[in-house]
Amino acid sequence: MLKPAITCCAFLLMLAGCQSTPKPQHNQQLDILGTWHIEVIQSQPTIDYSPAQLTFATNNKLSGNNSCNTFVGSYALKNQHLTIETTGHTERACVDALMQQEQNMLQILPEISQAEMLKGKLILRNDDGKSLLTLSRI
Numbered sequence: 001m002l003k004p005a006i007t008c009c010a011f012l013l014m015l016a017g018c019q020s021t022p023k024p025q026h027n028q029q030l031d032i033l034g035t036w037h038i039e040v041i042q043s044q045p046t047i048d049y050s051p052a053q054l055t056f057a058t059n060n061k062l063s064g065n066n067s068c069n070t071f072v073g074s075y076a077l078k079n080q081h082l083t084i085e086t087t088g089h090t091e092r093a094c095v096d097a098l099m100q101q102e103q104n105m106l107q108i109l110p111e112i113s114q115a116e117m118l119k120g121k122l123i124l125r126n127d128d129g130k131s132l133l134t135l136s137r138i
Contacts, residue, residue, distance in 0.1 A: 030080060030115055032056045036122055036135035041104050043131065047097055052105065054135060062086075066102040068094035073109075082115040082124065108132045 038052035039045065046052050047067070054064040062073040062084060071089035075082060086109055093099070112132055114125040124133040 030077065030117055032077060032115060032122060035138040037138050038133055038135055040134035041101065042108060047101055050101065066105045067098045068092060068102050080115055082112055084109045084112050
């Protein structure tokens, strides 16, 4: 009577040992289409009420707001490899803090090479894995 119970328990333990947690798929295409609010630029939170955002549109079109001025460009995304190229922007003057934030963003956009979804946030990184931008979907 005890032998079938032991056999059953051993079988269940064996089945439990065969289960594994699914690993993240690094070769899956990320869903980045849409507009994203920029929350953090190089580990610095964006200025409160800053309009900084990126919009990834179809046909690899990119537009956004650097904090003060708007820009247009293009992007290429394959799996988690992302490149961004800006092709034009406006040149309005704003308060110094927004202008500085905008300059920081303009400098780092060409450095972006990786994209990752982490807890609902889009994290854009450079080749060294350093987080350059943290975005949330609008």
